[in-house]
Amino acid sequence: MKVLIVGLGSIASKHIAALRIIDPNVEFYAMRSSINADSKKGIINLFSFDDLNGLEIDFAIISNPTSVHKETVDRLIPKKIPLFIEKPLFSKLGYEEVLQEIQNNKITTYVACNLRFLDCLKFTKNYIQGKRINEVNIYCGSYLPDWRPGIDYKTTYSANKKLGGGVHIDLIHEIDYAYWLFGKPQKVNKVFSNKSSLNIDAYDYANYMLGYATFNANIILNYFRRDPKRTLEIVCDDQTLTINILKNTVYHNQEIVCMSEKTIIDTYEDQLRFFINEVLAKDNKFNTANEAYKILKICLEND
Template sequence: MKVLIIGLGSIAKKHVAALQELDPHVELFALRYTVPAIELSGIVNIYEPDRIKNLGIDFVIISNPTFKHKETIAGLLHLNLPLFIEKPLFEDLEGEALLNTIAEKNIITYVACNLRFLECLKFAKTFIKGKRINEVNIYCGSYLPDWRPGQNFREVYSANKEMGGGVHIDLIHEFDYAYWLFGKPKNVRCTLSSSSSLEITAIDYANYVLRFDQYNINIVLNYFRRDPKRSMEIVCDDGTLHVDLLKNAAYWNGSLIFETNQLISDTYNDQMRFFTKNILNQKASFNSVSEAYEILKICLAKE
Protein backbone atom coordinates (compact mmCIF):
# COMPACT_ATOMS: atom_id res chain seq x y z
CA MET A 1 0.00 0.00 0.00
CA LYS A 2 1.23 3.48 -0.90
CA VAL A 3 -0.07 6.55 0.93
CA LEU A 4 0.56 10.25 0.37
CA ILE A 5 0.39 12.61 3.35
CA ILE A 6 -0.20 16.34 3.03
CA GLY A 7 0.42 18.07 6.35
CA LEU A 8 2.77 16.12 8.58
CA GLY A 9 1.85 17.44 12.02
CA SER A 10 0.91 15.69 15.26
CA ILE A 11 -2.39 14.27 14.03
CA ALA A 12 -0.79 12.97 10.82
CA LYS A 13 1.76 11.09 12.91
CA LYS A 14 -1.10 9.27 14.64
CA HIS A 15 -2.45 8.20 11.26
CA VAL A 16 1.06 7.13 10.22
CA ALA A 17 1.39 5.00 13.36
CA ALA A 18 -1.99 3.41 12.64
CA LEU A 19 -0.98 2.62 9.06
CA GLN A 20 2.33 1.10 10.13
CA GLU A 21 0.52 -1.00 12.72
CA LEU A 22 -1.86 -2.32 10.06
CA ASP A 23 0.75 -2.77 7.34
CA PRO A 24 4.44 -2.79 8.33
CA HIS A 25 5.32 -2.63 4.62
CA VAL A 26 3.27 0.48 3.84
CA GLU A 27 5.11 3.02 1.67
CA LEU A 28 4.61 6.58 2.91
CA PHE A 29 5.23 9.79 1.01
CA ALA A 30 4.88 13.36 2.28
CA LEU A 31 4.31 16.34 0.00
CA ARG A 32 6.46 19.07 1.51
CA TYR A 33 6.60 22.79 0.79
CA THR A 34 9.65 23.76 2.87
CA VAL A 35 12.99 22.92 1.25
CA PRO A 36 14.62 21.02 2.80
CA ALA A 37 11.96 19.58 5.13
CA ILE A 38 12.66 17.50 8.21
CA GLU A 39 13.30 13.86 7.36
CA LEU A 40 11.17 11.37 9.28
CA SER A 41 11.92 7.67 9.46
CA GLY A 42 9.86 5.60 7.04
CA ILE A 43 8.53 8.62 5.11
CA VAL A 44 9.84 9.83 1.75
CA ASN A 45 9.64 13.60 1.22
CA ILE A 46 8.61 14.85 -2.21
CA TYR A 47 8.63 18.48 -3.26
CA GLU A 48 7.03 18.47 -6.72
CA PRO A 49 3.26 17.80 -6.90
CA ASP A 50 3.71 16.56 -10.49
CA ARG A 51 5.49 13.49 -9.09
CA ILE A 52 2.35 12.23 -7.37
CA LYS A 53 0.76 10.76 -10.50
CA ASN A 54 3.74 8.45 -11.03
CA LEU A 55 3.94 7.06 -7.49
CA GLY A 56 1.01 4.61 -7.63
CA ILE A 57 -0.65 6.18 -4.57
CA ASP A 58 -3.61 4.25 -3.09
CA PHE A 59 -5.02 7.18 -1.10
CA VAL A 60 -4.16 10.60 0.29
CA ILE A 61 -4.26 11.76 3.90
CA ILE A 62 -5.06 15.48 4.10
CA SER A 63 -4.02 16.72 7.53
CA ASN A 64 -2.75 20.23 6.93
CA PRO A 65 -4.43 23.24 8.62
CA THR A 66 -8.18 23.39 8.04
CA PHE A 67 -8.06 26.65 6.08
CA LYS A 68 -5.91 24.90 3.44
CA HIS A 69 -8.24 21.94 2.88
CA LYS A 70 -10.25 23.38 0.00
CA GLU A 71 -7.17 24.40 -1.98
CA THR A 72 -5.49 21.06 -1.27
CA ILE A 73 -8.51 18.97 -2.29
CA ALA A 74 -9.06 21.04 -5.45
CA GLY A 75 -5.44 20.45 -6.44
CA LEU A 76 -5.86 16.67 -6.14
CA LEU A 77 -9.15 16.14 -7.96
CA HIS A 78 -7.55 15.50 -11.34
CA LEU A 79 -5.84 12.43 -9.86
CA ASN A 80 -9.14 10.80 -8.77
CA LEU A 81 -7.47 9.44 -5.64
CA PRO A 82 -9.43 8.44 -2.49
CA LEU A 83 -9.21 11.13 0.18
CA PHE A 84 -8.84 10.59 3.93
CA ILE A 85 -9.45 14.10 5.29
CA GLU A 86 -8.72 15.11 8.87
CA LYS A 87 -11.62 16.86 10.56
CA PRO A 88 -13.03 19.42 10.22
CA LEU A 89 -13.77 19.31 6.50
CA PHE A 90 -13.51 23.09 5.91
CA GLU A 91 -13.21 26.26 7.96
CA ASP A 92 -16.43 27.68 6.47
CA LEU A 93 -19.39 26.71 4.30
CA GLU A 94 -18.04 28.02 1.00
CA GLY A 95 -17.26 24.63 -0.46
CA GLU A 96 -20.41 23.33 -2.15
CA ALA A 97 -19.01 23.60 -5.67
CA LEU A 98 -16.01 21.50 -4.61
CA LEU A 99 -18.31 18.88 -3.08
CA ASN A 100 -20.34 18.75 -6.29
CA THR A 101 -17.18 18.07 -8.30
CA ILE A 102 -16.17 15.30 -5.89
CA ALA A 103 -19.62 13.72 -6.33
CA GLU A 104 -19.50 14.05 -10.11
CA LYS A 105 -16.09 12.37 -10.21
CA ASN A 106 -17.27 9.68 -7.76
CA ILE A 107 -14.19 10.13 -5.59
CA ILE A 108 -14.05 8.05 -2.40
CA THR A 109 -13.87 10.29 0.68
CA TYR A 110 -13.79 9.92 4.43
CA VAL A 111 -13.58 12.69 7.02
CA ALA A 112 -11.73 11.40 10.07
CA CYS A 113 -13.67 11.57 13.32
CA ASN A 114 -12.18 8.77 15.40
CA LEU A 115 -14.63 9.05 18.31
CA ARG A 116 -17.16 7.11 16.24
CA PHE A 117 -14.87 4.16 17.00
CA LEU A 118 -14.84 4.73 20.79
CA GLU A 119 -16.42 1.66 22.37
CA CYS A 120 -18.53 3.52 24.95
CA LEU A 121 -20.20 5.56 22.19
CA LYS A 122 -20.76 2.45 20.07
CA PHE A 123 -22.36 0.87 23.14
CA ALA A 124 -24.58 3.93 23.65
CA LYS A 125 -25.75 3.84 20.02
CA THR A 126 -27.02 0.29 20.53
CA PHE A 127 -28.33 0.82 24.07
CA ILE A 128 -30.67 3.73 23.26
CA LYS A 129 -32.43 2.02 20.36
CA GLY A 130 -36.17 1.97 21.05
CA LYS A 131 -35.93 4.24 24.10
CA ARG A 132 -37.95 7.44 24.48
CA ILE A 133 -35.42 10.26 24.81
CA ASN A 134 -36.36 13.48 26.59
CA GLU A 135 -33.04 15.34 26.82
CA VAL A 136 -29.38 15.00 25.81
CA ASN A 137 -26.46 16.91 27.33
CA ILE A 138 -23.02 16.76 25.74
CA TYR A 139 -20.03 18.43 27.38
CA CYS A 140 -16.34 18.75 26.55
CA GLY A 141 -14.05 21.03 28.53
CA SER A 142 -10.26 20.97 28.72
CA TYR A 143 -7.30 23.34 29.05
CA LEU A 144 -5.86 24.39 25.70
CA PRO A 145 -2.34 25.18 27.06
CA ASP A 146 -2.06 21.50 28.08
CA TRP A 147 -2.90 20.16 24.63
CA ARG A 148 0.57 20.46 23.10
CA PRO A 149 3.29 20.55 25.78
CA GLY A 150 6.34 22.52 24.78
CA GLN A 151 4.48 24.72 22.30
CA ASN A 152 3.17 28.23 22.79
CA PHE A 153 -0.58 27.53 22.73
CA ARG A 154 -1.34 30.99 21.34
CA GLU A 155 0.63 30.19 18.17
CA VAL A 156 -1.16 26.96 17.20
CA TYR A 157 -4.16 26.93 14.86
CA SER A 158 -6.59 26.06 17.67
CA ALA A 159 -6.07 29.49 19.23
CA ASN A 160 -6.22 31.49 16.02
CA LYS A 161 -9.47 32.38 14.29
CA GLU A 162 -7.68 33.27 11.05
CA MET A 163 -6.22 29.75 10.82
CA GLY A 164 -9.60 28.08 11.22
CA GLY A 165 -9.28 27.49 14.95
CA GLY A 166 -11.89 27.70 17.68
CA VAL A 167 -13.31 25.31 20.23
CA HIS A 168 -16.55 24.90 18.26
CA ILE A 169 -14.72 23.63 15.17
CA ASP A 170 -11.73 22.04 16.93
CA LEU A 171 -14.11 19.87 18.96
CA ILE A 172 -16.38 19.08 16.04
CA HIS A 173 -16.15 15.50 17.35
CA GLU A 174 -19.05 16.32 19.68
CA PHE A 175 -21.26 17.46 16.78
CA ASP A 176 -20.12 14.49 14.73
CA TYR A 177 -21.06 11.81 17.23
CA ALA A 178 -24.31 13.64 18.07
CA TYR A 179 -25.22 13.51 14.36
CA TRP A 180 -24.13 9.86 14.16
CA LEU A 181 -26.24 8.90 17.20
CA PHE A 182 -29.31 11.08 16.76
CA GLY A 183 -29.41 12.34 13.18
CA LYS A 184 -30.01 15.78 11.74
CA PRO A 185 -31.68 18.38 13.99
CA LYS A 186 -34.61 20.54 12.89
CA ASN A 187 -32.78 23.72 13.84
CA VAL A 188 -29.75 24.96 15.77
CA ARG A 189 -29.14 27.88 18.14
CA CYS A 190 -25.78 28.82 19.62
CA THR A 191 -23.84 31.25 21.77
CA LEU A 192 -20.13 31.71 21.05
CA SER A 193 -17.52 33.81 22.86
CA SER A 194 -13.79 34.38 23.23
CA SER A 195 -13.59 36.33 26.45
CA SER A 196 -11.76 33.96 28.80
CA SER A 197 -8.36 34.57 30.41
CA LEU A 198 -6.68 32.59 27.62
CA GLU A 199 -6.60 35.78 25.52
CA ILE A 200 -6.85 34.12 22.12
CA THR A 201 -8.59 35.26 18.93
CA ALA A 202 -10.48 32.00 18.38
CA ILE A 203 -13.77 31.05 20.04
CA ASP A 204 -13.00 29.47 23.43
CA TYR A 205 -16.58 28.86 24.66
CA ALA A 206 -19.54 27.47 22.74
CA ASN A 207 -23.07 26.60 23.84
CA TYR A 208 -25.43 24.96 21.33
CA VAL A 209 -29.04 23.79 21.40
CA LEU A 210 -29.98 21.28 18.70
CA ARG A 211 -33.75 20.97 18.38
CA PHE A 212 -35.42 17.65 17.51
CA ASP A 213 -39.13 16.76 17.47
CA GLN A 214 -39.24 15.24 20.97
CA TYR A 215 -36.10 16.54 22.70
CA ASN A 216 -33.21 18.97 22.62
CA ILE A 217 -29.48 18.25 22.55
CA ASN A 218 -27.37 20.71 24.52
CA ILE A 219 -23.67 20.89 23.60
CA VAL A 220 -21.23 22.89 25.72
CA LEU A 221 -17.55 23.21 24.76
CA ASN A 222 -14.63 25.16 26.19
CA TYR A 223 -10.84 25.51 26.07
CA PHE A 224 -10.31 26.72 29.65
CA ARG A 225 -11.34 23.91 32.02
CA ARG A 226 -8.34 22.75 34.10
CA ASP A 227 -9.86 19.38 35.09
CA PRO A 228 -10.82 17.75 31.78
CA LYS A 229 -14.35 16.47 31.34
CA ARG A 230 -15.88 14.81 28.28
CA SER A 231 -19.30 13.29 28.69
CA MET A 232 -22.77 12.66 27.33
CA GLU A 233 -25.97 12.31 29.32
CA ILE A 234 -29.11 10.86 27.71
CA VAL A 235 -32.26 11.32 29.79
CA CYS A 236 -34.83 8.68 28.84
CA ASP A 237 -38.32 7.86 30.17
CA ASP A 238 -37.01 4.88 32.13
CA GLY A 239 -33.68 6.27 33.33
CA THR A 240 -30.52 8.18 32.49
CA LEU A 241 -27.52 6.94 30.55
CA HIS A 242 -24.27 8.69 31.44
CA VAL A 243 -21.31 8.13 29.10
CA ASP A 244 -17.84 9.11 30.33
CA LEU A 245 -15.69 9.39 27.22
CA LEU A 246 -12.46 9.86 29.18
CA LYS A 247 -13.03 6.63 31.12
CA ASN A 248 -14.61 4.88 28.11
CA ALA A 249 -17.44 3.75 30.36
CA ALA A 250 -21.23 4.01 30.60
CA TYR A 251 -23.59 4.17 33.59
CA TRP A 252 -27.34 3.56 33.80
CA ASN A 253 -29.03 5.36 36.68
CA GLY A 254 -25.64 5.65 38.36
CA SER A 255 -24.61 1.99 38.02
CA LEU A 256 -21.74 0.92 35.76
CA ILE A 257 -23.06 -1.11 32.82
CA PHE A 258 -20.17 -0.85 30.36
CA GLU A 259 -16.40 -0.47 30.54
CA THR A 260 -13.50 -1.39 28.29
CA ASN A 261 -9.71 -1.31 28.21
CA GLN A 262 -9.75 0.38 24.80
CA LEU A 263 -7.51 3.46 24.74
CA ILE A 264 -8.21 6.59 22.72
CA SER A 265 -5.10 5.75 20.69
CA ASP A 266 -6.77 2.46 19.70
CA THR A 267 -9.54 4.38 17.93
CA TYR A 268 -7.04 5.66 15.36
CA ASN A 269 -6.07 2.07 14.53
CA ASP A 270 -9.72 0.98 14.39
CA GLN A 271 -10.56 3.96 12.18
CA MET A 272 -7.72 3.27 9.74
CA ARG A 273 -8.58 -0.44 9.64
CA PHE A 274 -12.21 0.37 8.78
CA PHE A 275 -11.13 2.86 6.13
CA THR A 276 -8.69 0.55 4.37
CA LYS A 277 -10.86 -2.59 4.60
CA ASN A 278 -14.29 -1.09 3.93
CA ILE A 279 -14.37 2.47 2.62
CA LEU A 280 -11.34 2.14 0.35
CA ASN A 281 -12.78 -1.06 -1.10
CA GLN A 282 -16.22 0.56 -1.45
CA LYS A 283 -17.86 -1.93 0.89
CA ALA A 284 -19.24 0.92 3.01
CA SER A 285 -19.77 4.68 2.96
CA PHE A 286 -19.08 6.35 6.28
CA ASN A 287 -18.76 10.07 7.05
CA SER A 288 -18.12 11.08 3.46
CA VAL A 289 -17.57 14.75 2.62
CA SER A 290 -21.31 15.22 2.03
CA GLU A 291 -22.15 13.99 5.53
CA ALA A 292 -19.27 15.94 7.08
CA TYR A 293 -20.57 19.08 5.34
CA GLU A 294 -23.99 18.63 6.99
CA ILE A 295 -22.25 18.37 10.36
CA LEU A 296 -20.20 21.48 9.57
CA LYS A 297 -23.46 23.36 8.94
CA ILE A 298 -24.52 22.57 12.51
CA CYS A 299 -21.15 23.59 13.89
CA LEU A 300 -21.13 26.88 11.97
CA ALA A 301 -24.75 27.82 12.67
CA LYS A 302 -25.22 31.54 13.17
CA GLU A 303 -25.80 32.92 16.66
Protein backbone atom coordinates in the same frame (compact mmCIF):
# COMPACT_ATOMS: atom_id res chain seq x y z
CA MET B 1 0.16 0.03 0.38
CA LYS B 2 1.24 3.56 -0.57
CA VAL B 3 -0.14 6.50 1.40
CA LEU B 4 0.29 10.23 0.83
CA ILE B 5 0.35 12.53 3.87
CA VAL B 6 -0.48 16.21 3.41
CA GLY B 7 0.28 17.90 6.71
CA LEU B 8 2.96 16.08 8.69
CA GLY B 9 2.00 17.20 12.20
CA SER B 10 0.89 15.58 15.45
CA ILE B 11 -2.36 14.15 14.06
CA ALA B 12 -0.55 12.70 11.05
CA SER B 13 1.91 10.96 13.38
CA LYS B 14 -0.99 9.13 15.02
CA HIS B 15 -2.31 7.95 11.66
CA ILE B 16 1.19 6.90 10.59
CA ALA B 17 1.70 4.86 13.76
CA ALA B 18 -1.67 3.14 13.29
CA LEU B 19 -0.97 2.34 9.64
CA ARG B 20 2.40 0.81 10.49
CA ILE B 21 0.57 -1.59 12.82
CA ILE B 22 -1.96 -2.46 10.12
CA ASP B 23 0.65 -2.86 7.37
CA PRO B 24 4.32 -2.92 8.42
CA ASN B 25 5.28 -2.55 4.75
CA VAL B 26 3.29 0.63 4.14
CA GLU B 27 5.12 3.26 2.06
CA PHE B 28 4.62 6.86 3.10
CA TYR B 29 4.99 9.97 0.96
CA ALA B 30 4.68 13.41 2.53
CA MET B 31 3.81 16.60 0.65
CA ARG B 32 6.09 19.25 2.15
CA SER B 33 5.75 23.01 1.83
CA SER B 34 9.47 23.77 1.89
CA ILE B 35 12.52 22.23 0.25
CA ASN B 36 14.22 22.67 3.63
CA ALA B 37 11.66 20.52 5.45
CA ASP B 38 13.21 17.91 7.71
CA SER B 39 13.29 14.25 6.75
CA LYS B 40 11.51 11.63 8.82
CA LYS B 41 12.49 7.97 8.86
CA GLY B 42 10.51 5.85 6.43
CA ILE B 43 8.78 8.82 4.79
CA ILE B 44 9.65 10.12 1.31
CA ASN B 45 9.33 13.88 0.93
CA LEU B 46 7.52 15.36 -2.08
CA PHE B 47 7.49 19.06 -2.90
CA SER B 48 4.95 19.33 -5.70
CA PHE B 49 1.66 17.64 -6.52
CA ASP B 50 3.23 16.92 -9.92
CA ASP B 51 5.57 14.54 -8.08
CA LEU B 52 2.57 12.26 -7.66
CA ASN B 53 2.52 11.50 -11.39
CA GLY B 54 3.45 7.88 -11.90
CA LEU B 55 2.94 6.96 -8.23
CA GLU B 56 0.08 4.57 -7.51
CA ILE B 57 -1.11 6.09 -4.25
CA ASP B 58 -3.80 4.05 -2.45
CA PHE B 59 -5.16 7.06 -0.55
CA ALA B 60 -4.19 10.45 0.80
CA ILE B 61 -4.48 11.64 4.39
CA ILE B 62 -5.23 15.37 4.57
CA SER B 63 -4.11 16.55 8.01
CA ASN B 64 -2.83 20.06 7.38
CA PRO B 65 -4.51 23.16 8.91
CA THR B 66 -8.25 23.25 8.22
CA SER B 67 -7.91 26.61 6.48
CA VAL B 68 -6.08 24.92 3.57
CA HIS B 69 -8.19 21.75 3.31
CA LYS B 70 -10.21 23.18 0.42
CA GLU B 71 -7.07 24.07 -1.55
CA THR B 72 -5.60 20.62 -0.87
CA VAL B 73 -8.76 18.81 -1.97
CA ASP B 74 -8.80 20.91 -5.15
CA ARG B 75 -5.23 19.86 -5.94
CA LEU B 76 -5.91 16.16 -5.31
CA ILE B 77 -9.23 15.75 -7.15
CA PRO B 78 -7.54 15.53 -10.60
CA LYS B 79 -5.28 12.76 -9.24
CA LYS B 80 -8.39 10.60 -8.57
CA ILE B 81 -6.95 9.50 -5.21
CA PRO B 82 -9.31 8.45 -2.36
CA LEU B 83 -9.27 11.08 0.38
CA PHE B 84 -9.08 10.49 4.13
CA ILE B 85 -9.69 14.00 5.48
CA GLU B 86 -8.99 14.89 9.09
CA LYS B 87 -11.87 16.71 10.77
CA PRO B 88 -13.22 19.27 10.26
CA LEU B 89 -13.82 19.09 6.52
CA PHE B 90 -13.37 22.84 5.89
CA SER B 91 -12.92 25.96 8.00
CA LYS B 92 -15.96 27.68 6.50
CA LEU B 93 -19.01 27.10 4.34
CA GLY B 94 -19.57 28.06 0.71
CA TYR B 95 -17.68 25.18 -0.90
CA GLU B 96 -20.59 23.29 -2.46
CA GLU B 97 -18.78 23.35 -5.80
CA VAL B 98 -15.96 21.30 -4.30
CA LEU B 99 -18.44 18.64 -3.20
CA GLN B 100 -19.84 18.60 -6.73
CA GLU B 101 -16.35 18.15 -8.20
CA ILE B 102 -15.73 15.25 -5.81
CA GLN B 103 -18.96 13.66 -7.00
CA ASN B 104 -18.28 14.35 -10.68
CA ASN B 105 -14.87 12.70 -10.41
CA LYS B 106 -16.19 9.81 -8.29
CA ILE B 107 -13.64 10.43 -5.56
CA THR B 108 -14.02 8.26 -2.45
CA THR B 109 -14.01 10.46 0.64
CA TYR B 110 -14.05 9.85 4.37
CA VAL B 111 -13.86 12.55 7.05
CA ALA B 112 -12.08 11.30 10.16
CA CYS B 113 -14.11 11.62 13.36
CA ASN B 114 -12.57 8.82 15.36
CA LEU B 115 -14.88 9.04 18.40
CA ARG B 116 -17.44 7.08 16.39
CA PHE B 117 -15.10 4.11 16.98
CA LEU B 118 -14.89 4.49 20.77
CA ASP B 119 -16.46 1.47 22.49
CA CYS B 120 -18.65 3.48 24.87
CA LEU B 121 -20.25 5.43 22.01
CA LYS B 122 -20.70 2.33 19.83
CA PHE B 123 -22.44 0.66 22.79
CA THR B 124 -24.62 3.73 23.32
CA LYS B 125 -25.72 3.86 19.69
CA ASN B 126 -27.10 0.33 19.95
CA TYR B 127 -28.45 0.74 23.50
CA ILE B 128 -30.67 3.75 22.79
CA GLN B 129 -32.43 2.24 19.77
CA GLY B 130 -36.19 2.36 20.35
CA LYS B 131 -35.92 4.26 23.66
CA ARG B 132 -37.84 7.45 24.37
CA ILE B 133 -35.30 10.26 24.91
CA ASN B 134 -36.31 13.39 26.83
CA GLU B 135 -33.02 15.27 27.14
CA VAL B 136 -29.38 15.07 26.04
CA ASN B 137 -26.44 16.91 27.63
CA ILE B 138 -22.96 16.86 26.09
CA TYR B 139 -19.92 18.48 27.68
CA CYS B 140 -16.31 18.72 26.56
CA GLY B 141 -13.91 20.95 28.46
CA SER B 142 -10.11 20.86 28.65
CA TYR B 143 -7.16 23.24 28.94
CA LEU B 144 -5.72 24.26 25.58
CA PRO B 145 -2.20 25.07 26.90
CA ASP B 146 -1.91 21.43 28.02
CA TRP B 147 -2.74 20.00 24.59
CA ARG B 148 0.73 20.32 23.08
CA PRO B 149 3.42 20.45 25.80
CA GLY B 150 6.39 22.63 24.97
CA ILE B 151 4.52 24.64 22.32
CA ASP B 152 3.08 28.12 22.88
CA TYR B 153 -0.66 27.45 22.59
CA LYS B 154 -1.27 30.91 21.14
CA THR B 155 0.69 29.92 18.02
CA THR B 156 -1.31 26.76 17.35
CA TYR B 157 -4.05 26.24 14.80
CA SER B 158 -6.61 25.79 17.60
CA ALA B 159 -6.05 29.28 18.98
CA ASN B 160 -6.07 31.16 15.67
CA LYS B 161 -9.27 32.02 13.87
CA LYS B 162 -7.48 32.67 10.56
CA LEU B 163 -6.16 29.10 10.54
CA GLY B 164 -9.66 27.70 11.04
CA GLY B 165 -9.30 27.25 14.79
CA GLY B 166 -11.77 27.77 17.58
CA VAL B 167 -13.44 25.40 20.02
CA HIS B 168 -16.74 25.54 18.11
CA ILE B 169 -15.16 23.68 15.17
CA ASP B 170 -11.99 22.20 16.69
CA LEU B 171 -14.18 20.04 18.94
CA ILE B 172 -16.56 19.14 16.14
CA HIS B 173 -16.33 15.55 17.44
CA GLU B 174 -19.17 16.34 19.86
CA ILE B 175 -21.39 17.69 17.08
CA ASP B 176 -20.43 14.75 14.89
CA TYR B 177 -21.34 12.02 17.34
CA ALA B 178 -24.58 13.82 18.26
CA TYR B 179 -25.48 13.74 14.56
CA TRP B 180 -24.39 10.09 14.35
CA LEU B 181 -26.43 9.05 17.41
CA PHE B 182 -29.55 11.18 17.00
CA GLY B 183 -29.66 12.31 13.38
CA LYS B 184 -30.04 15.76 11.89
CA PRO B 185 -31.61 18.31 14.27
CA GLN B 186 -34.66 20.30 13.26
CA LYS B 187 -33.34 23.52 14.81
CA VAL B 188 -29.96 24.84 15.95
CA ASN B 189 -29.22 27.70 18.35
CA LYS B 190 -25.68 28.62 19.35
CA VAL B 191 -23.55 31.04 21.36
CA PHE B 192 -19.79 31.49 20.75
CA SER B 193 -17.37 33.65 22.75
CA ASN B 194 -13.71 34.17 23.69
CA LYS B 195 -13.95 35.85 27.08
CA SER B 196 -11.63 33.63 29.09
CA SER B 197 -8.15 34.38 30.42
CA LEU B 198 -6.59 32.42 27.50
CA ASN B 199 -6.65 35.65 25.47
CA ILE B 200 -6.91 34.08 22.03
CA ASP B 201 -8.72 35.44 18.99
CA ALA B 202 -10.47 32.15 18.23
CA TYR B 203 -13.59 31.16 20.16
CA ASP B 204 -12.76 29.37 23.42
CA TYR B 205 -16.39 28.67 24.40
CA ALA B 206 -19.33 27.31 22.42
CA ASN B 207 -22.84 26.43 23.52
CA TYR B 208 -25.17 24.64 21.10
CA MET B 209 -28.81 23.71 21.50
CA LEU B 210 -29.94 21.14 18.94
CA GLY B 211 -33.69 20.79 18.73
CA TYR B 212 -35.20 17.40 17.85
CA ALA B 213 -38.86 16.37 17.59
CA THR B 214 -39.14 15.05 21.15
CA PHE B 215 -36.05 16.38 22.97
CA ASN B 216 -33.29 18.97 23.01
CA ALA B 217 -29.56 18.26 23.00
CA ASN B 218 -27.35 20.77 24.82
CA ILE B 219 -23.66 20.86 23.90
CA ILE B 220 -21.03 22.88 25.80
CA LEU B 221 -17.43 23.08 24.58
CA ASN B 222 -14.51 24.99 26.03
CA TYR B 223 -10.71 25.33 25.93
CA PHE B 224 -10.19 26.62 29.50
CA ARG B 225 -11.18 23.82 31.91
CA ARG B 226 -8.09 22.66 33.84
CA ASP B 227 -9.62 19.37 34.99
CA PRO B 228 -10.67 17.70 31.72
CA LYS B 229 -14.26 16.52 31.45
CA ARG B 230 -15.88 14.82 28.44
CA THR B 231 -19.32 13.36 29.01
CA LEU B 232 -22.62 12.51 27.35
CA GLU B 233 -25.86 12.22 29.36
CA ILE B 234 -29.04 10.79 27.86
CA VAL B 235 -32.19 11.15 29.95
CA CYS B 236 -34.83 8.61 28.93
CA ASP B 237 -38.33 7.97 30.33
CA ASP B 238 -37.23 5.35 32.85
CA GLN B 239 -33.46 5.71 33.09
CA THR B 240 -30.46 7.98 32.69
CA LEU B 241 -27.48 6.89 30.66
CA THR B 242 -24.17 8.63 31.44
CA ILE B 243 -21.15 8.14 29.22
CA ASN B 244 -17.68 9.11 30.44
CA ILE B 245 -15.76 9.40 27.21
CA LEU B 246 -12.37 9.89 28.88
CA LYS B 247 -12.85 6.61 30.79
CA ASN B 248 -14.64 4.81 27.91
CA THR B 249 -17.38 3.79 30.35
CA VAL B 250 -21.20 3.81 30.28
CA TYR B 251 -23.35 4.07 33.40
CA HIS B 252 -27.05 3.12 33.59
CA ASN B 253 -28.57 4.85 36.62
CA GLN B 254 -25.01 5.04 38.03
CA GLU B 255 -24.28 1.33 37.50
CA ILE B 256 -21.62 0.39 34.93
CA VAL B 257 -23.10 -1.35 31.88
CA CYS B 258 -20.12 -0.96 29.53
CA MET B 259 -16.43 -0.56 30.28
CA SER B 260 -13.52 -0.73 27.87
CA GLU B 261 -9.79 -0.55 28.47
CA LYS B 262 -9.26 0.99 25.05
CA THR B 263 -8.33 4.66 24.93
CA ILE B 264 -9.12 7.33 22.36
CA ILE B 265 -5.70 6.79 20.76
CA ASP B 266 -6.73 3.18 19.99
CA THR B 267 -9.55 4.47 17.80
CA TYR B 268 -7.05 5.70 15.20
CA GLU B 269 -6.18 2.11 14.29
CA ASP B 270 -9.81 0.97 14.40
CA GLN B 271 -10.84 3.87 12.20
CA LEU B 272 -8.15 3.22 9.59
CA ARG B 273 -8.94 -0.51 9.50
CA PHE B 274 -12.58 0.42 8.83
CA PHE B 275 -11.54 2.90 6.15
CA ILE B 276 -9.32 0.37 4.36
CA ASN B 277 -11.59 -2.68 4.72
CA GLU B 278 -15.00 -1.06 4.36
CA VAL B 279 -14.75 2.34 2.69
CA LEU B 280 -12.01 1.53 0.19
CA ALA B 281 -12.62 -2.19 -0.37
CA LYS B 282 -16.43 -2.22 -0.22
CA ASP B 283 -17.33 1.41 -1.04
CA ASN B 284 -19.14 1.79 2.28
CA LYS B 285 -20.47 5.36 2.42
CA PHE B 286 -19.57 6.41 5.96
CA ASN B 287 -19.07 10.03 6.96
CA THR B 288 -18.38 11.15 3.42
CA ALA B 289 -17.51 14.73 2.54
CA ASN B 290 -21.21 15.34 1.83
CA GLU B 291 -22.26 14.14 5.27
CA ALA B 292 -19.44 16.00 6.99
CA TYR B 293 -20.52 19.19 5.21
CA LYS B 294 -24.00 18.83 6.74
CA ILE B 295 -22.38 18.58 10.18
CA LEU B 296 -20.21 21.60 9.38
CA LYS B 297 -23.40 23.56 8.67
CA ILE B 298 -24.63 22.79 12.17
CA CYS B 299 -21.39 24.28 13.51
CA LEU B 300 -21.10 27.31 11.27
CA GLU B 301 -24.35 28.23 9.53
CA ASN B 302 -25.32 31.84 10.32
CA ASP B 303 -22.10 32.27 12.33
